[in-house]
Amino acid sequence: MRYLWAGLGLFCVALAVVGVALPLLPTVPFLLLAAFFFARSSSRLHNWLITHRTFGPMILDWQTSGAIRPAAKKAATLSVAAVFGLSALISVPNHVLIIQAVVLGGVMAFIWTRPNG
Known part of the structure; x- marks a missing residue:
């Protein structure tokens, strides 16, 4: 094992x-x-x-x-914004953008509500 x-x-x-x-x-x-x-x-x-x-x-x-360092929070936010922006730029269908927005918004809410490391 x-x-x-x-x-x-x-x-x-x-x-x-x-x-x-x-x-x-x-x-x-x-x-x-x-x-x-x-x-x-x-x-x-x-x-x-x-x-x-x-x-x-x-x-x-x-x-x-359960802490996440502020620099890691900022890096995650930039990555999420870049991914979502790229999706919008390449004209991903609206239903996919909505799903991305909901999921990525949830991820960002989780990350930013953790204590700072």
């Missing part, structure tokens, strides 16, 4: 790395999942992730207080 958890954790880290470059793929949720999986499979991988210079502080903020 440990190998399954470790494999899922590594898969989540890979998705997070791809998410750094693609605004449609979230980075931090995959890192949080990876931390969850690594905690159940490998203390070495878990420690590597939570002590990582870039990602570790965000994970620890979330684990300790």
Whole structure:
């Protein structure tokens, strides 16, 4: 079972790395999942992730207080605005824009109501 958890954790880290470059793929949720999986499979991988210079502080903020740093909130907002703007620019059908607006609005409400890290 440990190998399954470790494999899922590594898969989540890979998705997070791809998410750094693609605004449609979230980075931090995959890192949080990876931390969850690594905690159940490998203390070495878990420690590597939570002590990582870039990602570790965000994970620890979330684990300790459910907090999201203001810079991450701003980056998420810019990404969401860019995705929605691109969708409008390429003339996505109105029903898709409405669905995007509702879902992305909910995501933004969740992010901005979290405490600051």
